[in-house]
Each structure stands twice: as C-alpha cells, then as structure tokens.
Amino acid sequence: xxxxSVDHLLGIENISPEDIELIFTTADNFKEVINRPIxxxxxxxxxTIANLFFENSTxxxxxxxxxxxxxxxxxxxxxSSSSSVKKGETLIDTVNNILxxxxxxxxxxxxNPGAASFLSKHIKARIVNAGDGTHEHPTQALxxxxxxxxxxxxxxxxxxxxxxxxxHSRVALSxxxxxxxxxxxxxxxxxxxxxxxxxxxxxxxxxxxxxxxxNWCDIANVLRIQLERxxxxxxxxxxxxxxxxxxxxxxxxxxxxxxxxxHPGPINRGVEITSEVADSEHSIILNQVENGVAIRMAxxxxxxxxxxxxx
Amino acid sequence: MQPVVILxxxxxxxxxxxxxxxxxxxxxxxxxxxxxxxQPRGIFLANRIANVLTKKFRIDSLKTGKLDITFYRDxxxxxxxxxxxxxxxxxxxxxNKNVILIDxxxxxxxxxxxxxxxxxxxxxxxxxxxxxxxxxxFSRHLPVQPDYTxxxxxxxxxxxxxxxxxxxxxxDQVLLYNTSKTDE
Numbered sequence: 001x002x003x004x005s006v007d008h009l010l011g012i013e014n015i016s017p018e019d020i021e022l023i024f025t026t027a028d029n030f031k032e033v034i035n036r037p038i039x040x041x042x043x044x045x046x047x048t049i050a051n052l053f054f055e056n057s058t059x060x061x062x063x064x065x066x067x068x069x070x071x072x073x074x075x076x077x078x079x080s081s082s083s084s085v086k087k088g089e090t091l092i093d094t095v096n097n098i099l100x101x102x103x104x105x106x107x108x109x110x111x112n113p114g115a116a117s118f119l120s121k122h123i124k125a126r127i128v129n130a131g132d133g134t135h136e137h138p139t140q141a142l143x144x145x146x147x148x149x150x151x152x153x154x155x156x157x158x159x160x161x162x163x164x165x166x167x168h169s170r171v172a173l174s175x176x177x178x179x180x181x182x183x184x185x186x187x188x189x190x191x192x193x194x195x196x197x198x199x200x201x202x203x204x205x206x207x208x209x210x211x212x213x214x215n216w217c218d219i220a221n222v223l224r225i226q227l228e229r230x231x232x233x234x235x236x237x238x239x240x241x242x243x244x245x246x247x248x249x250x251x252x253x254x255x256x257x258x259x260x261x262x263h264p265g266p267i268n269r270g271v272e273i274t275s276e277v278a279d280s281e282h283s284i285i286l287n288q289v290e291n292g293v294a295i296r297m298a299x300x301x302x303x304x305x306x307x308x309x310x311x
Numbered sequence: 312m313q314p315v316v317i318l319x320x321x322x323x324x325x326x327x328x329x330x331x332x333x334x335x336x337x338x339x340x341x342x343x344x345x346x347x348x349x350q351p352r353g354i355f356l357a358n359r360i361a362n363v364l365t366k367k368f369r370i371d372s373l374k375t376g377k378l379d380i381t382f383y384r385d386x387x388x389x390x391x392x393x394x395x396x397x398x399x400x401x402x403x404x405x406x407n408k409n410v411i412l413i414d415x416x417x418x419x420x421x422x423x424x425x426x427x428x429x430x431x432x433x434x435x436x437x438x439x440x441x442x443x444x445x446x447x448x449f450s451r452h453l454p455v456q457p458d459y460t461x462x463x464x465x466x467x468x469x470x471x472x473x474x475x476x477x478x479x480x481x482x483d484q485v486l487l488y489n490t491s492k493t494d495e
Contacts, residue, residue: 002393022395025395025396028398029381029398029399032400033382033432036432037432037433037434041382041432042382042383042428043382043387302393304388305387305388305393307388308388
C-alpha cells in the first residue's frame, strides 16, 4: 500500500497500523535525504503550506518549516500573537482568508481540543494537526515510535513507560494510541493528581512508583511538567515532584538493566530530568529531533500525494 | 500470449561481459570512476556488472552505489497510485568523479532525467555516462541517449520489456510482453 487511508492527519486514533508503517518506511527514505550534501527534493515544489500556530511553539514549528522547505514547498507562517485573531476574527474566517490565497495544506496548532477536526469539516485544504489543546499531537507520537523502532529494532512487544504530567499531555495520549497500534505495552507513571482517572480503560498500566515503572520498561518517555496548563496546584512543589519522579543517574544506576530515555522537549533540566541523564548515552532526545524532520516530511509528502493537480 | 525471449541467460551473460569490456576501455582501473544503479531494477544490473569487474577483471576497490529517484519523478500527483520509494545508498563522494549511471531498460528517458537530478544532490561529477541493458529506441519523451547499450529493441507502447535476474526471478533473461487487450 502506498497511500494513506486518511485525507488529513488529525490524530493517531483514526489512522491504521498500515498507515503508520507507510509513514515509517517513507521517513526512512527522507532520513537519508536530510543527510545528503543537498538536503532537498523537489516533490512539493508546486504546493503551498500555511503553518498556523495559535499557540506558542519553537521546536514543532521549526521542525515543520524545515520539513516543508526540504520538500521544496512554499511556506507561509501565521502566529496568532500578531494577527487578526486579536481583532476578533473567527477560526474559519482566518483560515478561509488564507486559503483564498491558494494554499494547499495547513499545519495547525490550536489551544482547543478538536480544532483541527472541526476545521477539516469546513475547509478544502489538507490539514495536519500539530497539537490541539490537551487532545492529540500525532506527529510527535509518530516520531517517538519511530525513534523506538530505530533504537530497539521494532516497537512490537516492547515496554514503554510515559512519565510525568499525563493529564495535560497531548503527547501522552497520541503516544498511547500509536504504541498500542504497533503492538507495544504502555504504562503511565506519575503522581495520582496528574494521571487521568479512567486511563486504564485505554489498556495502559498505571504506576505511581518511578523505580518500579523503570524496572518494568525498555524505554522511558519523560514529559515536562506543563505549568502553563495547570489551573490548580497538582503537587506541593517542583522540588518534591523531582524528588519523587525526576530522572537522575542515581535512579538509573539502581535499575536491573539499562534503559533508553526519551523526551519530547523542551527539557526542564533539574526538574523531570537531570542534565547528566539528558546528555548521557541512554538518551535519544536529539535523535528524536532529527527523526521529527524526517517523519514530518513523510507525512506532508504522503498527504500532498492525494491533492489533485490543477489541470 | 507468450512473451518473446530477447536475451536468454547465456546471451545475457555474454552481453554483460561485453559491456564490462567497453567500460574498462574507457575507465581503465576505475580509480576516477564510480557506478550508480537506479532503483528499483537497475541495481541488479549494476551489481552484476560490479561483480564481473571485480572478480573477472580484478578491478580493486570499485565503488558502487544505489540511487532512488521517487522524489524526483515528474509524475508525482499525476498517477492514480503513488509509488513507494526504495533506499538510496551512496557512501562515496561523486565530486569530480566519472559516474556510470546504470538502469536495466531505457524507455521514455524520464527515469534517467530524474536520476540525473537526484544524483546532483550528492555533488558535481566530472562527467556522467549512461549504461542500459535494453534500449527501447524511438520511444523517447526526452533527449536522453545511452553511452553503453546491451541490446536495442524496437517496440511499441503496448509492449513491455522485462529484465529478470537469477537473484529475484530465478533465471537470467530478458522478455518482451505484449500487453494490448485486442490481440487474436
């Protein structure tokens, strides 16, 4: 199969394991492209992509923009801080104004869950969800699973624990869907206040003891505490959080076997992870960043392949 | 309808040997030359030629690579089913080298055009030559001509040439199929 079963990438929940495998094999090719002397292919040279970021982002935005440019697409950037949204324009109006300028694809990050899905029902362009509130962040989960596959050879049968603020994390939810579709076992670990009450209904294990979770897993995906999403105090202090759930070399040295550490970034050094661990040979954090560009190139290429050419 | 055998395994072996002699005539010990096979089917011919050059003609340290051109095709979004890319592996520098681009069948020339663009992403070669096993002459859409040709075949668009290898189809041979539905 060489075509995705969906027209937009809104979330991992509605794509199939075959779609994920296709994205991975395409990303393998793009990973080779981004390591060549001339890191560009002309495939998307007649496509225009708008990056609509209604929420702040550095690395996701840069990663998408780089992926788009490596595919030779034309890129326009919109950020809500300096825009008509502040003048009261609705989401559909904002996007339709941009599409009237013949934009073919939209990469959108929005603070409201479901924003990307809503948009896909009202506009003609292809949409890639770059994060919708606390709902999904599909390209992050794809690059995380791809990095697991790169490190361990396969995702099937592997044990991955996601540590941290699961409650507010779209990365956690998308990762749970993606890893399970690929046959991995998933555990979440964090304080009870930061783990959604019925999360075990998704088929994940739950642990509140870091050392047990790390002994169980092959890979630990560590999340940042999302202070900007927290309306109440979920734990007494950051110091107490890092004493109980922070990853440091002492904890890693106590484990039965070595594990691999992942983090979607940005890292809060000294909170959820120490510098020593983040910079150690256990960590594949920078590989995740490189893989992110390849995965996003694959997603954009495969979705663009479905856009009909103007005759 | 049965396919016509253009080259059987003995003729294919002779043709590959003859192509190797021609290559050595121009490239001597290959110290300034590299071979790049085009994916997906040119790599088998490239490997076969590299094997003969290395084992029979004792060319040392021959550099061979494979190049996929899927992202450089001019029919992206124009075909009903998009193609899946194969791998590229060029682990050497092509800057200032003589590149021998190898494919099994030369038909419209569009694959070679894409191959030239893809190859330039790796550097600027001194010169590029094209080696093909089968040249379907008079079928070109672009001004592309081979420098080394195994066999020239006159064919029409309803025909298809298939190069089969021991490694993949269990037998070395080149076949001509008639794919039109209105025969007999």
